[in-house]
Amino acid sequence: MGVGALVTTGVTLAGASPSGAAVASAGDEILLDSYAGTDDQKLTATLAAAKASTPRRPIRLAARSHTFSLTRTTFSGLRILGPNIGWQNPEIGGSNGALPQCTVTLNCGSGASAWLVGTATTYDVTVAGICFLSSNGVTQFYHHPFSAGTSYATRLDTLTFFGFKHVLGTPADPFSATLNTWAGDWTLVGVQDTQFSLRGSDNWFVPSSMNYGWAGANGGKYLMRFSNVAKSSVKHLYLTARGGSRGVLVEGTASQQGGLAFSDCVIEGQNAGDPAMGALIVVKGGGVSFTNTRLNFGMARPSDFTDQQDTALVMVTGGVCLLTHTWVNRATATAESVPVVAVSGGQAHVSTLMGMGGNWTGKPKTTRTGGVLVADSTVTAA
Incomplete structure (x- = not known):
């Protein structure tokens, strides 16, 4: 049954198991609420049933609120699905039941204490159609470090996260992804804190849409960190780095194969009057391209930061960065003399960069103090 399908055919319940729980018959989905006990007890039973099934049977949650507090080890073929599919947002009220809310509150920690933890290479893990809430501000959704192999062919579809410390990986221990797919809204x-810290290759981080915003004086932490990610596509992100946060960090080794390709993304502060204080994109290594990017409202007060000196909306200190077909809007507090691109190491190739918003008297500026800068006639190079 597809992720978006409702359970409409009914489920035949077998006799009680030794624990007293009813179990779905062979060939059906495993319904969480066909078991007795607390939500954690139900999930323990359904995980055991799913792991023992051949082929793997998916676990289906109910159209209600759930609470889970125990860390779970992932396994190949694990699928945890909401009852239906659709955009969800816990901030939106008064929808009269129109939003397909399947909510899960997690009372877990981060790293090895996250809700889902990979301890070996897994294949074909899927989570879809669920609105996750953190009860404590320190919860991480899914942790699979490189030391435990890789999360291979994982699919994450139409998910919401409210109040989380991290979603995938941690800045110190990124999520190891190979052939992963993001989908849905x-x-x-x-x-x-930083929601995504990623490493790996051959991925499609391409949801239909992603709305992700962070505000507050957080010392310049990044919304997303890509550490040695190669040959992967990233699309359709709307990243709002308000106040003290930065947007995207890209880093990688000299031997990295490149091919991290962003396209059709918005990376910005909230608006001209509520901007990001520093850089929106920082490239320290690896190989990355940004195409059709809306890059707005950064570098309003970089003196706020002490970890590094922010010099431009896009800073290239190493690696290779290709930036093309970019729309740029200035924050009210950001002078036109502030560079859009600054290169102090590595290479930057800049083309078709357009200043918008009606407050430019000339072309957007690029600067080089080291490395290589190749820019076309749409910018002023210094």
């Missing part, structure tokens, strides 16, 4: 709000 995502929302991340009320965030407490």
Whole structure:
């Protein structure tokens, strides 16, 4: 049954198991609420049933609120699905039941104490159609470090996260992804720290849409960190780095194969009057391209930061960065003399960069103090 399908055919319940729980018959989905006990007890039973099934049977949650507090080890073929599919946002009220809310509150920690933890290479893990809430501000959704192999062919579809410390990986221990796919409509709000810290290759981080915003004086932490990610596509992100946060960090080794390709994304502060204080994109290594990017409202007060000196909306200190077909809007507090691109190491190739918003007297500026800068006639190079 597809992720978006409702359970409409009914489920035949077998006799009680030794624990007293009813179990779905062979060939059906495993319904969480066909078991007795607390939500954690039900999930323990359904995970055991799913792991023992051949082929793997998916676990289906109910159209209600759930609470889980135990860390779970992932396994190949694990599928946890909401009852239906659709955009969800816990900030939106008064919808008269129109939003397909299947909510899960997690009372877990981060790293090895996250809700889902990979301890070996897994294949074909899927989570879809669920609105996750953190009860404590320190919860991480899914942790699979490189030391435990890789999360291979994982699919994450139409998910919401509210109040999380991290979603995938941690800045110190990124999520190891190979052939991963993101799909559907995502929302991340009320965030407490960097939600995505990723490494790996051959991925399609391409949801239909992702709305992800972070506000507050957080010392320049990044919304997303890509550490040695190669040959992967990233699309359809709307990243709002308000106040003290930065947007995207890209880093990688000299031997990295490149091919991290962003396209059709918005990376910005909230608006001209509520901007990001520093850089929106920082490239320290690896190979990355940004195409059709809306890059707005950054570098309003970079003196706020002490970890590094922010010099432009896009800073290239190493690696290779290709930036093309870019729309740029200035924050009210950002002078036109502030560079859009600054290169102090590595290479930057800049083309078709257009200043918008009606407050430019000349072309957007690029600068080089080291490395290589190749820019076309749409910018002023210094």
